[in-house]
Amino acid sequence: MGKKLWVRLLLLLVVPGFLFTVSCAQKEIKTDTVMLEQQQAEAEAARLAALEKAQAEELERQRVIEEAQLRETQLREEEAMAYEKAAAREMFMNEDIHFAFDKSLLTSMAQDILKKKAEWLRDNPGNTVVIEGHCDERGTTEYNIALGERRALAAKVFLTDLGIDSSRLSTISYGEERPVDPSHNQEAWAKNRRAHFVIE
Amino acid sequence: MINKRSNPVCLKILNLPGDLRLFCVEVKQIMKGSIFIFFKKVCPVAIIFSLIVPFSCWAGYDYIDITTPSLRKIPMAIPLFKTMSGNKKEVKLSQSASELLAETLDFTGYFKMLESDTFLEDLQKTGIVASKINFNNWRGIGTELLITGSVLAAGDKVEMELRLYDSFKERLLVGKRYTTSDKGSPRKIIRRFCSEVIYSLTGSRGIFDSKIAFVSTGSGNKEIYICDFDGHNSRQETHNKEISFFPAWSSDGKWLAYTAYKKGKMGLYIKHLKGKQGVVVAKKGINISPAWVPGKFELAATLSFSGDQKIYLLTGRGKIIKRLTDKWGIDCSPSFSPDGKKMAFVSDRSGTPQIYIKDFDSERVDRLTFHGKYNTEPSWSPRGDKIVYSAIENGEINICVVGFDGRESIPLTRHTGYNESPSWSPDGSLIAFTSTRDGLYKIYVMTVYGTDQRRLLVLPGNQTNPKWSPNVIN
Structure with a gap:
């Protein structure tokens, strides 16, 4: 009986101890x-x-x-x-417009170019333009000054007819004095018979 | 005002015996004061004229009929002038003066200068007066007109005696003695004598006091230049550095009108050549092709301020008097008849540029040119009977002349590129024009018959637009 008790006591002590230990250990793990x-x-x-x-x-x-x-x-x-x-x-x-020899009539191609120019003038209302009239070297200096002016005026009239204020367009004739191509052949003459546009 | 020294008085005395005639011409000149003008304005040194050896000859006969088309040149001999003391200066002057005389007279186109190596006589050995000349020796080589001369240089004075003989009639036609202190060229004396020679042979004073205005690009821009009738002494008149052209002389030779661009604007400038007076007509549009009304301080020019290129009459001060043409289109290049009653001009009223004549009395306008599609630049002859102009045909530009006798116009140039801007000499015997026959535009001179076409002057660049001045001393 005594031994049994001791075992029980021991157990009583040990088990909770174990228990304690277990619980302690468990707790530690948990943390x-x-x-x-x-x-x-x-x-x-x-x-x-x-x-x-x-x-x-x-x-x-x-x-x-x-x-x-x-x-x-x-x-x-x-x-x-x-x-x-x-x-x-x-x-x-x-882009110049070109003319036939001794003529100041606007060709249909010249008119198309002038329509584009009118558009530009409408888009840029602040700009004024000088239209220069030019001729080829053939013919006489005096007559060519007059002809150059008629070419410039023809372009000006066309543009004003398209609604561009004439006060924005001035003209000057250089006759045969300022060729773009100084050669003496048909090709050069065709290039030189022109109205040229200068934005002021 | 115009041509002071050739007025009807001279023509009236043509029928007097030669010696008296020479005398009259001298007296008349003194009376007209032209010598004083000459002293004062032309010659920087004194040139004294004196009548030498009143010689009996009959000169009521025209050697050169300037109104008849005649291509025959009169054979003329100008032997080396006799040197009076034989000094170096005289020898040099004898050479240069006789050559210059031959050259200057040759310019007129009236003479055929005989080669000096054919001459059988030497003035140094014979003499210059008729009694010392063996005319047989001159006739033998074909001489019809002989000019003898002597040179005397003493101190700073030079005396030159010059005589024109008809070698067939053995008559003195002109005899003059000139004294000068000019150390330079004998050019002034020679021109003066040439004027006498031509006057005695044609009844007209010729061209020896005239000048030619023209346009040259030598400076890089078109500027106006002026030279003597024979191309000497050229000088630049305008310095605008843009474009200057269309020179036009007033009929007293004192004013020059022209067109110039300045800062891109075109104006008609009317300027006194010596003074600083002048005006600018710078209306809107073009202001071109001036032409003075003969004997008046008025000029015509093409203006386009109305929007249409029309010819207007302006005062010499640039004020518009009236409009002279009225049809729609281009009207330009006016040229007046010598009496100022008619005006030739260019118009494109028919569709192509053609020459028209306006009669101011009747207000009628008649078309002058019908042949070809481009006839411009009319210039009315100072004798009133012809108009020269330039015509474009078959890729050439030629100078043509047309009279008022209904005959067809005659081309004076052919196959020589572009020949343009004809301008009459003041006596109507020569035409100056521009041609590309040698490449660039250069100025040439020819007779009214289209003969003797030769280059007037050598300058760099293009030379265009020659305008012959009246024959007056300014």
């Missing part, structure tokens, strides 16, 4: 897991934050790129427009 979980959560949060940040950065970067691209396109468009405008202006300045 570790929580910490781990916390850490994991934190890490996750950080990761998320970093990701978010990266995403935001990426977005920002893309936005910047997009903006730059947009700006570039805009610039390019503006450039293109400016170029187009300059080209139109160039065209206006460089």
Whole structure:
């Protein structure tokens, strides 16, 4: 009986001890897991934050790129427009209308060119223009000054008929004094019989 | 005002015996004061004229009939002038003056200058007066007119005696003695004597006091230049550095009108050649092709301020008197008849540029040219009987002449490129014009018959638009 009691007592002591031990050990494990979980959560949060940040950065970067691209396109468009405008202006300045020998009548081709010129003049209401009348080298200097003027006036009348204010158009005749091609052949003469437009 | 020294008085005395005639011409000149004008304005040094050896000859006979088309040139001999003391200066002058005389008379186109190596006589050995000349020796080589001369250089004075003989009639036609202190060229004396020679042979004073205005691109721009009738002494008159052209002389030779661009604007400039007076007509449009009314301080020009190129009459101060043409289209290039009663001009009223004549009394306008599609630049002869103009045909431009006798016009140039801008000499014997026969535009001179076409002057660039002045000393 005594021995049994001692065993029981011992058991009584030991088991709870064990129990205690177990419970203690268990508890310890439990704490570790929580910490781990916390850490994991934190890490996750950080990761998320970093990701978010990266995403935001990426977005920002893309936005910047997009903006730059947009700006570039805009610039390019503006450039293109400016170029187009300059080209139109160039065209206006460089595209002469041509005449037959000893004539100041406007050919249909000359009329088409003049219609384009009228458009340009409408788009650029601030500009005034000098119409120069020119002739080929054949014929006499005096008569060619008169003929050159008639060519310039023919162009002016056509443009005013298309609604361009005559105060924006002045004329001068250079007769045969300013050839574009100084050669003495049909091709050169055809080029030289012209009305030329100069934006003031 | 015009041509002071050839007026009807001279013609009346043509029938007097030669010696008396020479005398009369001298007296008349003194009376008209032309010598004083000459002293004062032309000659920087004194040139004294004196009548030498009143010689009996009959000159009521025209050697050169300037009204009849005649291509025969009179054979003329001009031997080396006799040197009186034989000094170096005289020898040099004898050479240069006799050559210059031959050259200047040759310019008129009336003479055939005989080569000096055919001459059988030497003035140095014989003499210059009729009694010392063996006319047989001159007739033998075909001489019809002989000019003898002597040169005396003493101190700073030069004395030159010049005589024109008819070698068949053995008669003195002109005899002059000139004294000058001019150390330079004998050009003035020679021209003066040439004028006497031509006057005695034709009854007209000739061209020796005339000038030619023209346009040259030598400076890089079209500018107006002026030279003597024979191309000497050319000088630049305008310095606008843009375009200057269409010079026109007033009939007293004192004013020049022309068109010039300045800063891209065109104006008609009317300027006194010596003084600073002048005006600019710069109306809207073109202001071109001036032509003075003979004997008046008025000019016609093409203006287009109305929108249509019309010819207007202006005062010498640039004020519009009236409009002279009225049909719609281009009217330009006026040229007046010598009496100022008619005006030739160019108009495209028929569709192509043609020459028309307006009669101011009747207000009638008649078309002059019908042949070809481009007839412009009329110039009315100073004798009143002809008009020269330029015509484009078959890729050429030629100078043509047409009279008022109903006959067809005659081309004076052929197959020589572009021949343009004809202008009469003041005596109506020569025509200056521009031609591309040698490549660039250069100025040439020919007789009214189209003969003796030769280059007037050598300058860089293109020379165009010659305008012969009246024969007056300014």
